[in-house]
Amino acid sequence: MKQVEIIVLSGFLGAGKTTLLQRLLEHEKEQGRKIGVVMNEMGNVSIDSDAVPNDTPLQELLNGCVCCTLSDKLEIKLAGLVQDHDLDAIYIETTGIAHPVDVLHASLSPMLANRLNIKSVITLLDSVTWQKRDTLNVQMRQLISEQVKHADLVLLNKIDSVSADDKQAIEAEIRALNPDGNIVPTTFARVDPTELTAARKKVTRDHIKLHAADQLHIKTFVYTFSKPIDEEQFESFLRDMPDSIYRIKGYLRFQEGKTLLFQYSYGMPVYQPADLKYTNTLVFIGDQLDHDALHHAMRELEQQKQA
CATH class of the missing domain: 3.40.50.300 (P-loop containing nucleotide triphosphate hydrolases)
Incomplete structure (x- = not known):
């Protein structure tokens, strides 16, 4: 077989x-x-x-x-x-x-x-x-x-x-x-x-069990934007956000008309062109995320008007 x-x-x-x-x-x-x-x-x-x-x-x-x-x-x-x-x-x-x-x-x-x-x-x-x-x-x-x-x-x-x-x-x-x-x-x-x-499996050594939900306290937060947001305000959010956010990824549409694949890890944001068909959704991954605070911050971004 x-x-x-x-x-x-x-x-x-x-x-x-x-x-x-x-x-x-x-x-x-x-x-x-x-x-x-x-x-x-x-x-x-x-x-x-x-x-x-x-x-x-x-x-x-x-x-x-x-x-x-x-x-x-x-x-x-x-x-x-x-x-x-x-x-x-x-x-x-x-x-x-x-x-x-x-x-x-x-x-x-x-x-x-x-x-x-x-x-x-x-x-x-x-x-x-x-x-x-x-x-x-x-x-x-x-x-x-x-x-x-x-x-x-x-x-x-x-x-x-x-x-x-x-x-x-x-x-x-x-x-x-x-x-x-x-x-x-x-x-x-x-x-x-x-x-x-060509890599081949070696003998597995004893390992320490570390689970996302309990020992690591990892949580996720998902937010879908109902409309484009201001790029400058979003960059301001990234500069001020808590260190407990390890990773962000998803799709963004800015008021300037650009739809982008967005990825962030450890202070480094990366933007790449993306197809307009993608839903403007961000996924946050971090340690003990404050969902209420993140939801409030994302809502504020939506309500910001372009200067």
Whole structure:
């Protein structure tokens, strides 16, 4: 019986997992392989799934983390992909606060034991976030270390943002945590795809269980704008918003008429042109988010008139 490979894409919020997934899907298509994707979002609105080509079988897990609250549903999604499509591999893109070992455990279903081959865990690590991890709470620092520790391959992303000495220090820290995994420095998740597809699973070490809902206190907040907002006022909101917001992603339409894919992580906003058809919705991910305060702030943005 043909086995379908499982590749887990791990990494903290904003590391670049979706960009990496796009590059891998392009490579797999060039190789003539048939690929399925499972995408997990902490919020109840899917944003990153727009990056997956329409001809790629896709299953989504929303409003929770696949390593804990949605672990039972992962089996159902994987079974659907395996039974409905003749696939060579399935990529599981986790949330930024998922523990890769728990994702692997959730994938090891007795129902699918003979159909799946757990191939590898690829962790994408943001070099700048790693350097600034002391600014995170204890649980978050522990999670990032766990994501590195249990990877078969660590992609050290955004390496152009650190000095040569810092790069060497980061690689030494990664090697201390994960002496068996491979380390590949990169920028914009650009890497030879054959290095990633060749990665193989090693023996899983003991791991610390860290769940989004309890130990990590991660929450999400979703807001859909009823009309365009002022770009300058939105930038002002970003400058003043609380540090407890780790990640924002979604679509925005400014009063100037531009519709943009928006992503934010650790002080770095990124805007990209987007199709006008997308709903103007933002998903916030953070630690103990104040939903009332965020709702009030978004309503104020809607009520602002362009100067």
